[in-house]
Amino acid sequence: xxxxxxxxxPLAIAPLAFGANVFGWSVDEKRAFDLLDAFVDAGFNxxxxxxxxxxxxxxxxxxxxxxxxxxxxxxxGKRDRVVIATKVAKxxxxxxxxxxxxxxxxxxxxERLQVDCIDLYQAxxxxxxxxxxxxxxxxxxxxxxxxxxxxxxxxxxADRFAEALRLSVEHGLPRYESLxxxxxxxxxxxxxxxxxxxxxxxxxxxxxxxxxxxxFLSGKYRxxxxxxxxxxxxxxxxxxxxxRGLGVLDALDRVSAxxxxxxxxxxxxxxxxxPGLTAPIASATSVAQLHELLGAVDLALAPEEIAALDRASxxxx
Numbered sequence: 001x002x003x004x005x006x007x008x009x010p011l012a013i014a015p016l017a018f019g020a021n022v023f024g025w026s027v028d029e030k031r032a033f034d035l036l037d038a039f040v041d042a043g044f045n046x047x048x049x050x051x052x053x054x055x056x057x058x059x060x061x062x063x064x065x066x067x068x069x070x071x072x073x074x075x076x077g078k079r080d081r082v083v084i085a086t087k088v089a090k091x092x093x094x095x096x097x098x099x100x101x102x103x104x105x106x107x108x109x110x111e112r113l114q115v116d117c118i119d120l121y122q123a124x125x126x127x128x129x130x131x132x133x134x135x136x137x138x139x140x141x142x143x144x145x146x147x148x149x150x151x152x153x154x155x156x157x158a159d160r161f162a163e164a165l166r167l168s169v170e171h172g173l174p175r176y177e178s179l180x181x182x183x184x185x186x187x188x189x190x191x192x193x194x195x196x197x198x199x200x201x202x203x204x205x206x207x208x209x210x211x212x213x214x215x216f217l218s219g220k221y222r223x224x225x226x227x228x229x230x231x232x233x234x235x236x237x238x239x240x241x242x243x244r245g246l247g248v249l250d251a252l253d254r255v256s257a258x259x260x261x262x263x264x265x266x267x268x269x270x271x272x273x274x275p276g277l278t279a280p281i282a283s284a285t286s287v288a289q290l291h292e293l294l295g296a297v298d299l300a301l302a303p304e305e306i307a308a309l310d311r312a313s314x315x316x317x
Contacts, residue, residue, distance in 0.1 A: 003045075006278055010149065013045055013207075014045050015297050016044060016294060016297055017281040020068075021283060024060060025054040029068050040076075047069060051086060051091045051094060051109050069113055070115070083119045087154060090125055098127075099130075099137065103138060110147060118147065119150065120149065120151070120152050126155065136173040153176045155180070158198050179206050179207075184271065185313040186216070200275065211267070212267055213240055217252065248313050252266050272296060272297060
């Protein structure tokens with residue numbers, strides 16, 4: 001497996017990451033163990049979670065995903081084969097990016113994950129109420145203490161992310177080595193117009209979320225009737241059931257037919273081929289589905305196929 005450097009950090013990751021937001025939601029602990037074993041045994045390594053995952057599920061508190069991953073790490077003995085990425089800021093129990101909150105939140109994540117060090121610790125969202133230098137300083141102390149190897153950010157605007165990078169240089173603070181934005185064939189403009197030029201210029205790694213647009217790009221949802229196929233995802237993909245969304249599915253169908261691949265594999269391969277993008281994040285709820293998604297890394301799209309997908313997915317305006 002060819003690993004890609006994550007920004008300028010010491011971390012190197014496979015070109016597809018596993019999104020563990022499904023653990024404790026649509027995937028129970030036993031299935032999660034099977035998925036993680038299959039993912040790592042296939043040569044992949046980045047597992048992305050957050051302290052808040054999945055607090056939105058009735059009966060959950062938050063922290064369930066990290067807890068499941070921690071139990072798997074202990075049972076499997078595969079800690080040295082994975083890059084563990086988690087996040088802080090969006091959980092009601094540890095909201096925001098104040099130094100005090102970061103210091104407290106990381107201890108909970110370390111305990112649930114059953115690790116001494118988190119490989120990639122990410123700000124889950126921006127917190128304008130806290131000076132960026134204070135947040136970066138708090139992350140820096142965690143790195144000095146050996147509790148975190150590298151830091152990243154998610155859901156930052158280009159202006160705020162650029163400001164964070166500038167402050168890192170000016171004040172000798174650790175910098176965000178990765179950015180985690182929403183990016184897929186149906187959500188392109190926000191990333192491509194402002195964030196992409198910045199991250200490529202500054203050599204920042206990108207691990208994009210919603211790679212399959214909540215499953216819509218798998219081709220599973222093509223009509224209102226199809227939304228009932230998933231209680232967890234159906235409502236979230238309704239917004240894509242329009243002329244543009246269906247046009248993207250048509251383009252995916254054509255390319256996948258030429259490669260004897262699936263639409264999901266093609267959608268992920270389009271992301272993997274994007275210059276500057278380190279690894280899209282995708283989730284699976286079965287081992288068979290996971291192996292399908294992992295097949296995307298072996299799918300080489302021709303320039304004209306990428307161009308056709310670009311045209312079909314171009315956003316208005």
